Amino acid sequence: MSKCNDIDLKRWRDYSDVLTDSLWLIDRRDKTGAHDGSYHGNFVPQVPHQLFTRYTKQGDWILDGFMGSGTSLIEAQRMGRNSIGIELQRSVADEARQRIDSERRQEIRAEVLVGDSRSIDLTTELKRLGIDAVQFVILHPPYWDIINFSDSADDLSNAATLEEFMASFGRVIDNTTSVLERDRYCALVIGDKYANGRVIPLGFECMNAFLERGFLLKGIVVKNIGETKGKAHDQNLWRYRSLQGGFYIFKHEYVFVFQK
Numbered sequence: 001m002s003k004c005n006d007i008d009l010k011r012w013r014d015y016s017d018v019l020t021d022s023l024w025l026i027d028r029r030d031k032t033g034a035h036d037g038s039y040h041g042n043f044v045p046q047v048p049h050q051l052f053t054r055y056t057k058q059g060d061w062i063l064d065g066f067m068g069s070g071t072s073l074i075e076a077q078r079m080g081r082n083s084i085g086i087e088l089q090r091s092v093a094d095e096a097r098q099r100i101d102s103e104r105r106q107e108i109r110a111e112v113l114v115g116d117s118r119s120i121d122l123t124t125e126l127k128r129l130g131i132d133a134v135q136f137v138i139l140h141p142p143y144w145d146i147i148n149f150s151d152s153a154d155d156l157s158n159a160a161t162l163e164e165f166m167a168s169f170g171r172v173i174d175n176t177t178s179v180l181e182r183d184r185y186c187a188l189v190i191g192d193k194y195a196n197g198r199v200i201p202l203g204f205e206c207m208n209a210f211l212e213r214g215f216l217l218k219g220i221v222v223k224n225i226g227e228t229k230g231k232a233h234d235q236n237l238w239r240y241r242s243l244q245g246g247f248y249i250f251k252h253e254y255v256f257v258f259q260k
């Protein structure tokens, strides 16, 4: 395997904070500095942190196709990686810009693009930035319609059917990974959903979309979903529904890692 990170294997015992198991139990969100955790539907900063440690080097470029509040870009900047984030909603992108700038490091670049990650012209954007390719792609799409992010028809959370969601997600894979350097890595963070009394396995559907395109599957990580702010009453209600309906309450999501 060619070197894609800054881990010094001669000192491998020093990296006890780097996760190598496929079960990630992260009990507390990193809320330091710009990571205020207020954006509904964000991921904990430890997810990009772990991925960037394993699959990127200082000075690399990271592309986040669903930037949201900018968690990946803030983390990339802290870790000395350059980054590009694409976000459909201008107001969300503007807020992310402010968060990122509050920890600005002069020598590191963090580019915020407002647009549709299915179709934004990345070749032109990269040319503008003076680079040929990115070295890592991270995708944290809407878990279909679990959270409705906006009213836009271009928003993946507004897809009318699973087929429509998958067609859009496939376009995002094609567009974002077209600028990913060969042999480098891409990560997908997603959970499943329930509808009409059955599980819709969004995680495996999206994983298959990568496999169909010839990507190599390097990892399937199961990560805990922390306690939501639901009241005890809601939790009891869900427990009752679960016992009644014969289903399990989701407490996990996935981090898939692929190599191009």
Ligand SMILES: C[S@@+](CC[C@H](N)C(=O)[O-])C[C@H]1O[C@@H](n2cnc3c(N)ncnc32)[C@H](O)[C@@H]1O
Binding pocket: 039, 041, 042, 043, 044, 065, 066, 067, 068, 069, 070, 071, 072, 086, 087, 088, 089, 092, 115, 116, 117, 118, 140, 141, 142, 143, 149, 150, 154, 155, 156, 157
């Ligand atoms: C699950 S959130 C990502 C959260 C992010 N990881 C964070 O920590 O804040 C998904 C984001 O994708 C955006 N989005 C939905 N459809 C999009 C599209 N077609 N192109 C770009 N962004 C899109 C939504 O507005 C939302 O902010």
